[in-house]
Amino acid sequence: MITELDPKTNYHLSGETKKIIIDGVAEEPKFISGKNTSAETPTDLLAEFAQMFNQPNIFGKNYLNSLKRLREELKQASNTYQSDRNADTILREIEALQQELRESLLNRRTRLFYFFSKRLESTVCGPQLINLSQKYKTDNIEELLKHNVIPPELLETMLEEHISKFQERNRFFQEQELPTLLAHFKERAERELRLPKEELEQRLSGMKINLIDYLTTDDDGASYGENIINIPELAADIEHATSHELVHAIHGLTLRKKKPVANDKTRKTVKTREGLRFNNGRLYPLFVWLDEGKTEELNLRILGKKDSPYYKPERKELEHLYEQGLPREYTDEAYLENYNPEDPTDKSLVGWRKMIKALDGIFSGRGIRHLRDIEDQLLTTSDVI
Numbered sequence: 001m002i003t004e005l006d007p008k009t010n011y012h013l014s015g016e017t018k019k020i021i022i023d024g025v026a027e028e029p030k031f032i033s034g035k036n037t038s039a040e041t042p043t044d045l046l047a048e049f050a051q052m053f054n055q056p057n058i059f060g061k062n063y064l065n066s067l068k069r070l071r072e073e074l075k076q077a078s079n080t081y082q083s084d085r086n087a088d089t090i091l092r093e094i095e096a097l098q099q100e101l102r103e104s105l106l107n108r109r110t111r112l113f114y115f116f117s118k119r120l121e122s123t124v125c126g127p128q129l130i131n132l133s134q135k136y137k138t139d140n141i142e143e144l145l146k147h148n149v150i151p152p153e154l155l156e157t158m159l160e161e162h163i164s165k166f167q168e169r170n171r172f173f174q175e176q177e178l179p180t181l182l183a184h185f186k187e188r189a190e191r192e193l194r195l196p197k198e199e200l201e202q203r204l205s206g207m208k209i210n211l212i213d214y215l216t217t218d219d220d221g222a223s224y225g226e227n228i229i230n231i232p233e234l235a236a237d238i239e240h241a242t243s244h245e246l247v248h249a250i251h252g253l254t255l256r257k258k259k260p261v262a263n264d265k266t267r268k269t270v271k272t273r274e275g276l277r278f279n280n281g282r283l284y285p286l287f288v289w290l291d292e293g294k295t296e297e298l299n300l301r302i303l304g305k306k307d308s309p310y311y312k313p314e315r316k317e318l319e320h321l322y323e324q325g326l327p328r329e330y331t332d333e334a335y336l337e338n339y340n341p342e343d344p345t346d347k348s349l350v351g352w353r354k355m356i357k358a359l360d361g362i363f364s365g366r367g368i369r370h371l372r373d374i375e376d377q378l379l380t381t382s383d384v385i
């Protein structure tokens with residue numbers, strides 16, 4: 001399943017604007033990516049978001065750096081009597097950190113099998129881990145961690161191996177896979193969506209595409225946010241997932257300038273429409289189903305594929321609309337059009353209006369109502385949105 005970290009609300013985190021969507025349909029706040037939150041106040045929720053966005057993209061890197069730093073400090077404390085802290089305190093800190101590392105790995109429960117059997121199998125840790133599992137008669141790394149039988153040094157070597165393997169994987173992704181994929185995407189999008197090359201480049205400019213270490217997330221869904229696309233390294237189909245998010249990245253926008261408020265005179269620009277979804281000021285944008293269905297439809301066209309397991313119910317509804325007489329190209333146009341209400345020469349949402357007019361013709365003046373009925377029905381029957 002492709003899930004989204006799609007724009008809804010602006011939050012300022014570490015000087016950067018990040019956008020996230022939370023599921024407004026659920027009674028409890030819930031990240032659409034499937035991560036539940038226990039936050040009860042907006043401040044707590046923001047803290048969780050901050051953590052989510054600031055998570056290191058390689059598991060263990062911070063631990064290893066801190067351990068290295070503490071060992072340096074320990075060496076100095078042992079060599080001199082002028083140290084601020086004594087060696088025992090530093091040793092206890094090292095032990096606490098090693099313990100935290102073990103617990104943190106245990107929290108990545110669902111990923112441990114892969115970590116153990118795939119990532120580390122051909123590394124120097126491999127034979128040592130096999131020895132351990134033979135000794136304790138289990139090939140379950142969770143058991144070994146729980147019973148604290150993996151020596152801390154081995155655990156650290158495992159992390160070093162993980163980091164270097166991920167870096168190797170990431171390098172291949174950034175240097176080989178991504179450039180090919182991007183070139184193919186641009187070439188096909190230009191032809192299939194009839195977007196001029198310069199326009200495509202402009203819409204994709206500044207877009208950062210990250211590969212995400214599987215140990216830092218429980219989610220294998222790709223996500224698209226403000227100038228950021230995150231692709232989990234264990235995504236079922238990396239090309240497909242990246243391409244889907246790239247379609248989101250080139251969608252048309254309606255940009256509005258916010259009215260200045262009393263203590264903030266700057267007029268921020270907000271995206272009130274992205275593709276076919278409308279950020280209407282409520283917690284959950286309108287017509288996410290239509291936008292996702294269309295995104296995946298365009299993605300399939302760009303990839304030259306007939307079908308995918310993604311957004312099937314949404315695409316089925318769209319196909320049904322085409323069968324009932326809605327021209328497919330009207331939805332292309334509505335998805336891709338930019339609209340700037342500040343510009344007096346800009347015509348207001350021509351493609352969208354044309355599409356709704358066609359739907360009004362088919363559904364006796366109830367075009368918008370019909371789209372909302374589909375949305376309501378999908379929200380009650382599907383957990384995809």
Ligand SMILES: [Zn+2]
Nearest residue numbers: 002004292295
């Ligand atoms: Zn999507």
